[in-house]
Amino acid sequence: MIKLSQPIISEEEIQAVSDVLRTGMLVQGQYVADFEQALKKYMGAQNVLAVSSGTSALHLALAALEIGEGDAVFVPGFTYPATVNVLEIQKAKPILIDVDASTYNIDPDKLEETIINYSGKETPKAIMVVHEFGAPAEMTRILDIAKRYNLFVVEDAACALGTTINGQHVGTFGDIGCFSWHPRKAITTGEGGAVVTQNEKLNKRISLLRNHGLERLEDGSMDFVLPGFNYRLTEFQAVLGIHQLKKFNKWIQKRNELVEYYYKFLRECPHIQLPKKIEGHAWQTFMVVLEDIIDRGNVIHSLKLEGIETNLGAQAIGELTYYRKKYDFENLSQHTASNLYKQGLALPLSPLLDKDDIRFITTKLMNILKANE
Numbered sequence: 001m002i003k004l005s006q007p008i009i010s011e012e013e014i015q016a017v018s019d020v021l022r023t024g025m026l027v028q029g030q031y032v033a034d035f036e037q038a039l040k041k042y043m044g045a046q047n048v049l050a051v052s053s054g055t056s057a058l059h060l061a062l063a064a065l066e067i068g069e070g071d072a073v074f075v076p077g078f079t080y081p082a083t084v085n086v087l088e089i090q091k092a093k094p095i096l097i098d099v100d101a102s103t104y105n106i107d108p109d110k111l112e113e114t115i116i117n118y119s120g121k122e123t124p125k126a127i128m129v130v131h132e133f134g135a136p137a138e139m140t141r142i143l144d145i146a147k148r149y150n151l152f153v154v155e156d157a158a159c160a161l162g163t164t165i166n167g168q169h170v171g172t173f174g175d176i177g178c179f180s181w182h183p184r185k186a187i188t189t190g191e192g193g194a195v196v197t198q199n200e201k202l203n204k205r206i207s208l209l210r211n212h213g214l215e216r217l218e219d220g221s222m223d224f225v226l227p228g229f230n231y232r233l234t235e236f237q238a239v240l241g242i243h244q245l246k247k248f249n250k251w252i253q254k255r256n257e258l259v260e261y262y263y264k265f266l267r268e269c270p271h272i273q274l275p276k277k278i279e280g281h282a283w284q285t286f287m288v289v290l291e292d293i294i295d296r297g298n299v300i301h302s303l304k305l306e307g308i309e310t311n312l313g314a315q316a317i318g319e320l321t322y323y324r325k326k327y328d329f330e331n332l333s334q335h336t337a338s339n340l341y342k343q344g345l346a347l348p349l350s351p352l353l354d355k356d357d358i359r360f361i362t363t364k365l366m367n368i369l370k371a372n373e
């Protein structure tokens, strides 16, 4: 079976994790500090805090910015539900913005139009940007909009480690950036994540919120200064992260090579639209969009029979039961997000694949699409 994606864990890493387990020091110690240091260096970020998941990173971002009841937040309508779930948990109101059909990212024109026409009772507080599948969102325009309307910017970079805009890593543009190390992402610690910020005060606050609001005083005693969470990463996860990050440059290069083959082999493929090529894309996922006349379920099933695992890419939030019932969004079926949710097809992409695998996948896909006409 050619898997959609898979974690790459070496014997050396398994050994490193075992070594940490034998030390008996298991939670948020030196390895977590070293992992944060390595991430800081890799991204050129001011502050990085390792946390227990991408979702806890997002939750910490909102809690640190004190976004909650009475606040409205603009968020793309096509993403993994965690992005919007944390808003609900904070009791803030999500305002869905449609995405671009070829980048799958928030459309800055629609964002500004929605902000201008906004008349809800909640106060607009922030824009949550998602760098979907590793594609950099249009940060220059989004930061400009945020500045003009006095909004915070939280970047959901869960899929976007290694994504850059003019050489600058995403996650460092907005007030806070959030990353995930889930096995489906580019590097993994099992579960895990990180919060990035260029703002010292926010960093301090996130650091407290990550660990019960616990502050260590100079005389060695402790105080609890905020009602915080436990969103810590473990030492054995952190040591895995340190090793994964060392290999990441090589992996990202391989991902880019494989994506070039996808573009080459799928150029003549009928009934699909390829994603837009963007400079600085980290290619966590390669998702194509099938024409309306093609039944995606059939395609996924037929590919599976050929030994190829594929899946949908991400969710249209407005189409999900909870959000549909609560907000009853207008004209959902006309949204690009809904079409991407229904017709998007994520193809296998992993540094473990090679040119022949991509040729095999694309040949089978083309045959299946022709047979499904």
Ligand SMILES: *Cc1c(COP(=O)(O)O)cnc(C)c1O
Residues within 6 Å of the ligand: 053, 054, 055, 056, 079, 080, 082, 083, 130, 156, 158, 159, 179, 180, 181, 182, 191, 192, 193
């Ligand atoms: C994976 C993902 C998350 C959630 O990350 P977890 O580590 O699984 O909690 C959030 N947002 C996006 C866009 C993601 O892809």
